[in-house]
Amino acid sequence: NAGVTQTPKFQVLKTGQSMTLQCAQDMNHNSMYWYRQDPGMGLRLIYYSASEGTTDKGEVPNGYNVSRLNKREFSLRLESAAPSQTSVYFCASRGLEGGFQHEQYFGPGTRLTVT
Amino acid sequence: AQSVTQPDIHITVSEGASLELRCNYSYGATPYLFWYVQSPGQGLQLLLKYFSGDTLVQGIKGFEAEFKRSQSSFNLRKPSVHWSDAAEYFCAGLSGTYKYIFGTGTRLKVLA
Numbered sequence A: 001n002a003g004v005t006q007t008p009k010f011q012v013l014k015t016g017q018s019m020t021l022q023c024a025q026d027m028n029h030n031s032m033y034w035y036r037q038d039p040g041m042g043l044r045l046i047y048y049s050a051s052e053g054t055t056d057k058g059e060v061p062n063g064y065n066v067s068r069l070n071k072r073e074f075s076l077r078l079e080s081a082a083p084s085q086t087s088v089y090f091c092a093s094r095g096l097e098g099g100f101q102h103e104q105y106f107g108p109g110t111r112l113t114v115t
Numbered sequence B: 001a002q003s004v005t006q007p008d009i010h011i012t013v014s015e016g017a018s019l020e021l022r023c024n025y026s027y028g029a030t031p032y033l034f035w036y037v038q039s040p041g042q043g044l045q046l047l048l049k050y051f052s053g054d055t056l057v058q059g060i061k062g063f064e065a066e067f068k069r070s071q072s073s074f075n076l077r078k079p080s081v082h083w084s085d086a087a088e089y090f091c092a093g094l095s096g097t098y099k100y101i102f103g104t105g106t107r108l109k110v111l112a
Helices: none
Strands: A004-007 A010-013 A019-025 A031-037 A043-049 A064-068 A074-078 A087-094 A110-114 B003-005 B010-014 B019-021 B024-026 B032-038 B044-050 B056-058 B064-068 B073-078 B087-095 B099-102 B106-111
Touching: A004 A087, A010 A019, A019 A031, A019 A087, A019 A110, A031 A064, A031 A074, A043 A064, A043 A074, A043 B099, A074 A087, B003 B087, B003 B099, B010 B019, B019 B106, B024 B073, B032 B064, B032 B073, B044 B056, B044 B064, B044 B073, B073 B087
Parallel strands: A010 A110, B010 B106
Antiparallel strands: A004 A019, A019 A074, A031 A043, A031 A087, A064 A074, A087 A110, B003 B024, B019 B073, B032 B044, B032 B087, B056 B064, B064 B073, B087 B099, B087 B106
16 A cells, blocks of 8 residues: 655756656545645645546646546646746645545655756 | 644754644634644655544644644644654644645754
8 A cells, every 4th residue: 555656756847848747546535636845835735636527726726737637646737847836746635435534645745846 | 814823933852852833723613633744855744633522632653732722723742852753843724625724834853
């Protein structure tokens, strides 16, 4: 049981390049999330998916797109990377099985640098 | 607007000393509150959570937190800190059904 996995772990992009961050969970969770973490700002929600087939904007969605490919996978795409998108990106999931589970489970993160 | 505030950016304690990390929330109804820990280069790990009932909740690694509605606080405590507790700690609250609000974090340094 791997929990939440993210690829890649590290990435360096040039301004204007595109890339997709991958996230998968094997806990049969319904909800999945993408956050970015910047020094002194905590975690800020980019997008979330309450269930397979749905996605919604979070606090900082500009410059990003997401795809909930299936129940397991939730990807984050940067179409034209900017230096302001240099950050650590975390994927998280949350289940709603049986008793209402409220806590999130986090992946190890992707450290992205845009030059 | 709902918010979660961690007033202390950095805290330094000596190994074996007690610890209290502060978290204040601003919510209309009974909040669902969490404490997470993040070791360097790692993801976040849940320490404990509060939904309702007993206001003193126990978590992993010897941590506990007390929900105080009158003070809008959910402070994290540990009676005796170990060097391995050095990490960043985040308080978070559930906003609505799906969204979470995170505090800006408190970085804990432990002196030998």
